[in-house]
Amino acid sequence: MGARCSKFSFCWWNSHLKPSLLDSSDLENNGEKNGWPSFTEFSFEELKAATSGFCLDNIVSEHGEKAPNVVFKGQLRNGRWVAVKRFNKYAWPDSRQFMDETKTVGSLRSERLANLIGCCCEGEERLLVAEFMPNETLAKHLFHWESQPMKWAMRLRVAFYLAQALEYCSSKGRAIYHDLNAYRVLFDQDGNPRLSCFGLMKNSRDGKSYSTNLAFTPPEYMRTGRVTPESVVYSFGTMLLDLLSGKHIPPSHALDLIRGKNFLMLMDSCLEGHFSNDDGTQLVRLATRCLQYEARERPNAKSLVESLMPLQKETEVPSYVLLGIPHGTASPSQPLLLTPMGEACLRVDLTAFHEILEKTGYKDDEGIANELSFQVWTDQMQETLNSKKQGDSAFRAKDFATAIDCYSQFIEGGSMVSxxxxxxxxxxxxxxxxxxxxxxxxxxxxxxxxEWPTAFYLQATALFSLGMENDAQEILKEATNLEAKRNKN
Incomplete structure (x- = not known):
């Protein structure tokens, strides 16, 4: 499968791992030296000022949240960058329940968490304040990488740190984590992976505990609608598949490949030659255990840590080096400067989109290979063009059903591409x-x-409409960057 790494004997008392990697109690004790702020109740005006009035430019997708409960980045008066989650007004109708939950989750402090450091509960406003993680999500680095794929050693570290986070939370009585996925794992300024604290909040009217994609939902949740610690381990197993394959692969498909001993089809081709058969096999076996249909047959969080610890290699190499990012990014990157089309996309404002497309007309078709390729002008060609013309008339009149029929006739004609x-x-x-x-x-x-930004904006809008908010945010960023690049030229 790949080049074999040298094996090493592992023992608790002679490990070359740093002390902070050994167990979850160390994570908390070392954290006391990190200067974490005590849990604070903020005023609404403080958080409004910190986020520039909850400006659209400050919306981030780093915490894997679903609209309309949006996460903003902000800067407090003391200069600290924070992530502020603002719920819709129906999410937490019981203010006492909200405060009890936030104070419980806010009492947790670990270097494996993006810690909850405050909240706001005024009138109908419900907001959470967490540490801001400037280096984006696991999904970004694993699925949407630009310069280099995530290294094998870093993937193993992500799995290990995440297991430690779950063990720490479990030891503090918070074994339930809602909708664990690659968007919930964030990277701090040192490139270390952290688990978002937002998933630790008990479910409210904020939404369901799992995404609408049933292929990744624990089987017992499908039956009972309840999240258990074993359900969290199942989700951890799906994330191990993400790390192995470099894509979000349905567990049923992955297990079929594993049962058929077809590991090569499962593994990320970018990893070829960079990991040992033994390490790959161990991670596959652990994923299989986590994805057992019967919840009682899955390992617990402590067992996950024990299984992953011997696999940690290159432990002296800093995470930012393995991740391939600059060190010490103390402040987040500049916010996206959304154009009118970008704002329409983010709001899923279809009326605004209609106005923009109508105003733009067909100027973006310039340079596209629309020629008739020396075909003879025929009645059929005229009929195809008439379909487009009728479609445009219906589009202007907002007769969308007729427009769909007419545009479909034009596309099915196949003579011209627009x-x-x-x-x-x-x-x-x-x-x-x-x-x-x-x-x-x-x-x-x-x-x-x-390279057409409009195509990307429409993809993002469709993804927002399908409830795939995280993917939509990534495509929205691509669209914005393409439009900025086009405007420079």
Missing amino acids: PTVYARRCLCYLMSEMAQEALGDALQAQVVSP
């Missing part, structure tokens, strides 16, 4: 609550015009 037609039909599908079809058209528009 990314704008795909974009317009995409919006018509969104207006008709057909988000899956809309996503398909947005992707087709991107195929025709790979």
Whole structure:
């Protein structure tokens, strides 16, 4: 499978691991030296000022939260950067329950957590304040990497640190974690992975404990709707699959590959030659144990730590080196400066999108290979062009059903290719609550015009409509960067 690493004998009393890596009690004790602030009750005005009035530019997706409960980055008066989660007004109707929960979670302090350091409960406002992690999410570094894939040693460290976080929380009576996924793992300024504290809050009217993707949901949650410590271990198993494969692979498919001993199909091809058969096999076995159908057959958090500890290699190499990022990024990157189309995308404001597409017309089709390729002008060609013209009339009149039919005739004609037609039909599908079809058209528009920001904005809007907020935020960033690049040229 790959080059074999040298093995080493492991023992508790002679480990070359740093003391802070050994057990969860050390995580808390060492943390007392880190200068963590005590839990604070903030005023609404303080947090409003910190986030520049909850400015759209300050919205971040680092904590894996779902709209409309948005996370903003902000800066307190003392200069500390924070992540502020603002709930919708129906999420926590019982203010006492909210305060009890926040104070309990806020009492936790660990270098494996993005710790909860405060809250706000005024009138109908419910806000959480956590440490801000400037180096984005595991999903970003694992699924959407730009310069280099995540190294094997770093993947093992992520798994180990995450297991330590779960063991620490379990030892403090908080074994339940809601919707554990790659967006909940954040990287601090040293490149160390941390688990977001937001998932430790007991479920309220904030939403369900798991995402709508049933393929990744623990089987017992499907039956009972309840989250148990064993459910959290199941989700940990899905994250081990993420780390092994470099993609979000459904457990059922992964287990089929494992049962068929088809490890190569499961492993990330970027890792070839960079890990030993033994390490890969051990991680696959642990993932399999976590994904057992019967909850009682899964390991507990302490067992996860014990299983992952011997796999830790390159322990003296700092995380920021393994992650390939600059060290000491004390402040977050500049916020996205959203254009009108970006703001329409973020708000899923389809009316604003309609106005922009109508105003822009077909100028973005310039340079696209629309020629007839020396075909003879025929009645059929004229009919195809008439379909487009009728579609445009229906689009202007907001007769979206008719526009879909007409644009479909144009596309099925196959003689001409227009990314704008795909974009317009995409919006018509969104207006008709057909988000899956809309996503398909947005992707087709991107195929025709790979650097066209509008295609990416529409993808993000369709993903928002499908409830895939984290993926939508990533695509929105790509769209914004493409538009900024285009405007410079």
